[in-house]
Amino acid sequence: MVLYLLLLVLYATRITSIQLCPLLGPSWPAPTDLPSDPAFQSALQNITTNIQDAVTAGNFSGDSLSLMIFDTSDSSSLLNLSNTGQTINTTIGVSKVDENTVFRIGSVSKIYTMLLLLIEDGFNPFNDPVSRYIPEIRAATVALLENSTKRHDGIDFLKWNEVTDFPLCSQRRFHLAVFQIHAAGSVCRRTCFVYCDLLTRLLITEFFDGLLQAHPIVPTSATPIYSNAAFQILGYVVETLAGEGFEKVLEKEIIKKLNLTHTFYNTPRTSLGVIPIPQGEFWWNFNLGDEGPAGGLYSSAKDLSILGRAILNSTLLPRSITRKWMKPLTHTSSLNYAVGAPWEILSFGNERPIDLYTVSGDFSTYSSVLALDPDHVIGFNVLAAGSNTHETVALASDIVSESLLPALDQAAKNQANGRFAGTYALTTTNSSITIDTDDGPALVVTNWINNGTDMFPSYMILYGIPDRSQFSIRLYPTGLQSPGQLSFRAVIPLQFPPGIGPFTSSCITWATIDLQVYGNIGVDEFVFDFDESGNAASLSPRALRTILPKIS
Known part of the structure; x- marks a missing residue:
């Protein structure tokens, strides 16, 4: 309660800046199938070129080098580069460095x-x-x-x-x-x-x-x-x-x-x-x-x-x-x-x-x-x-x-956009949520209607944010999961007067998680259900006790 009152006091002063203040940890679920991802493949090409250029320029002082990038999807490497230095003893050691060189x-x-x-x-x-x-x-x-x-x-x-x-x-x-x-x-x-x-x-x-x-x-x-x-x-x-x-x-x-x-x-x-x-x-x-x-x-x-x-x-x-x-x-x-x-x-x-x-x-x-x-x-x-x-x-x-x-x-981000972005709606109750990504971190809630009521003004009052243009709801993965389900928490980016030091400019969103609850469930708790292909099929804002199927 003391923290909440402190936030209201800060908001009562004129707000002139906004910080997204992500939680510690990933902004989106970890990417998969990296060998087919264009952004990742471009990065591997850059790494390969830059390593080779460094070898050619003598930046590695002629040292032998073995480099490997890997993920947890299988036992093969994502990138395997080796360079054999000129000054090695090939009479007793290897003559060419590779991934198995000790x-x-x-x-x-x-x-x-x-x-x-x-x-x-x-x-x-x-x-x-x-x-x-x-x-x-x-x-x-x-x-x-x-x-x-x-x-x-x-x-x-x-x-x-x-x-x-x-x-x-x-x-x-x-x-x-x-x-x-x-x-x-x-x-x-x-x-x-x-x-x-x-x-x-x-x-x-x-x-x-x-x-x-x-x-x-x-x-x-x-x-x-x-x-x-x-x-x-x-x-x-x-x-x-x-x-x-x-x-x-x-x-x-x-x-x-x-x-x-x-x-x-x-x-x-x-x-x-x-x-x-x-x-x-x-x-x-x-x-x-x-x-x-x-x-x-x-x-x-x-x-x-x-x-x-x-x-x-x-x-x-x-x-x-x-x-x-x-x-x-x-x-x-x-x-x-x-x-x-x-x-x-x-x-x-x-x-x-x-x-x-x-x-x-x-x-x-x-x-x-x-x-x-x-x-x-x-x-x-x-x-x-x-x-x-x-x-x-x-x-x-x-x-x-x-x-x-x-x-x-x-x-x-690209994969999260493909799996989660879209509109989730239940027409019988005039309820819908639209999810997207933007230049910032996390999934972004761009629209939210519940039983015909726009939820943004309610959340702005709840979190003490007067300016709609400075308000957003961003969903971060928590790492909690059940079969076919993944948990997210909403972070409301906080607005502050210009900071002059760590006391006035540090991110404190970590202290606002689960701060507001309805019926013992945090108003920031969201859960996605997946279809057989691993894409989101429905979304539940848990505090509202409703499940919205994905319609587009």
């Missing part, structure tokens, strides 16, 4: 670790103290609490009792310099050290000895600070939850289930990979040991596409877990760059942000990125090997995003 993927490995944690026990462990799963950290926690000097020294000693899996996975770290542990022998479960060989056990001890002596950088959960050691710890948590070594869990829960034939925890045959000159063979064989869950894996463009498709499709997780996972957990100092677990979330667009959930990696002569767009249920990956790979991957990713994201929004 690269080191660096910190993209973190996404496998996070996925394994979610597979083992969902989000249940994430508010637990990490000491519950790691004996060394449990001992350090006890020692800290028993030592009053250390307990009150926040500069030299980390408060391990405050550390949970949650800040570890979301990069909200406290210090964690990079520890490269070269382990020999099999990795063992951290709770059963008796089965480890001596060298491995000593190296694990060395890792924790160094970790527990390092100074904090910032307090826990204060700011995102990149860390590899955090994901080494999370690898140990995976082992504790699963009761076996990380490599075995990875093989069983992800590699075999998704049939990833070119994804490896340990170094595969060099004949499968691209080996840059110089130093490529050294970095190809470099063993990260127990730091593998943070950055040690190998994969190909095709296998990363399979993994990305599985994440978008919730193949290995319940959809509720995936939705929670693909959300920001903290900001960075850049307004268009947030952090998830361990997502690096980049926002594109002005009127409506499109978020790419990405994870990227650098491993000396190798770089990589996996990017997922949940709004359009599509993704891409870029792998590079050579001398300037970080810049190569970043440039290629920008080239893809610049053409791909606007085209996906256009394809979604």
Whole structure:
């Protein structure tokens, strides 16, 4: 009620501007059958031309490159581009890069670790103290609490009792310099050290000895600070939850289930990979040991596409877990760059942000990125090997995003117009609704009559909007669905005096959803029913308890 009164006060001042203020998320249902969509095909041609031009101009510094765009409709790619650099060792590695060529993927490995944690026990462990799963950290926690000097020294000693899996996975770290542990022998479960060989056990001890002596950088959960050691710890948590070594869990829960034939925890045959000159063979064989869950894996463009498709499709997780996972957990100092677990979330667009959930990696002569767009249920990956790979991957990713994201929004709008636009009417009650699309987001209600009464003036009074030319009703998909039905919510674009800062100019439409109800049903709730071809057959403004068949 307080919010509603606030809105009325704002409207009572003279209105001079309008903001569409879409909800976070897609403006239309995700597009389908993209290979036949003209806007999408034009974008693919632009991407292909721009990548080839960049290769010709030397913008990729002669690096080898493998790029793939994919969606969830089938197992084939939407675009597959490869470039073989001039300086590769063809005597031991591949002579031509393609979709199956294996690269080191660096910190993209973190996404496998996070996925394994979610597979083992969902989000249940994430508010637990990490000491519950790691004996060394449990001992350090006890020692800290028993030592009053250390307990009150926040500069030299980390408060391990405050550390949970949650800040570890979301990069909200406290210090964690990079520890490269070269382990020999099999990795063992951290709770059963008796089965480890001596060298491995000593190296694990060395890792924790160094970790527990390092100074904090910032307090826990204060700011995102990149860390590899955090994901080494999370690898140990995976082992504790699963009761076996990380490599075995990875093989069983992800590699075999998704049939990833070119994804490896340990170094595969060099004949499968691209080996840059110089130093490529050294970095190809470099063993990260127990730091593998943070950055040690190998994969190909095709296998990363399979993994990305599985994440978008919730193949290995319940959809509720995936939705929670693909959300920001903290900001960075850049307004268009947030952090998830361990997502690096980049926002594109002005009127409506499109978020790419990405994870990227650098491993000396190798770089990589996996990017997922949940709004359009599509993704891409870029792998590079050579001398300037970080810049190569970043440039290629920008080239893809610049053409791909606007085209996906256009394809979604075009398809939504074909499926939903038209007039829905029940002549016996003189009731009708007309749906269309325009230059803005969402489906637009252009006319609405109920029992002979124009509904627009009623809604304008309800939402305090005096000017008909500044009024519109826009329907956004909620993601809720039943067999043959899809739910939408109406957003009434709000009018405000010119803003001078975030308090007076921020979008607050998210706070008006379901604000007005009639008989316990929101006046903004709409549901479409579909025919056998997937096109809208009827529309129900739910609060009015009526169903209007589509007549044109």
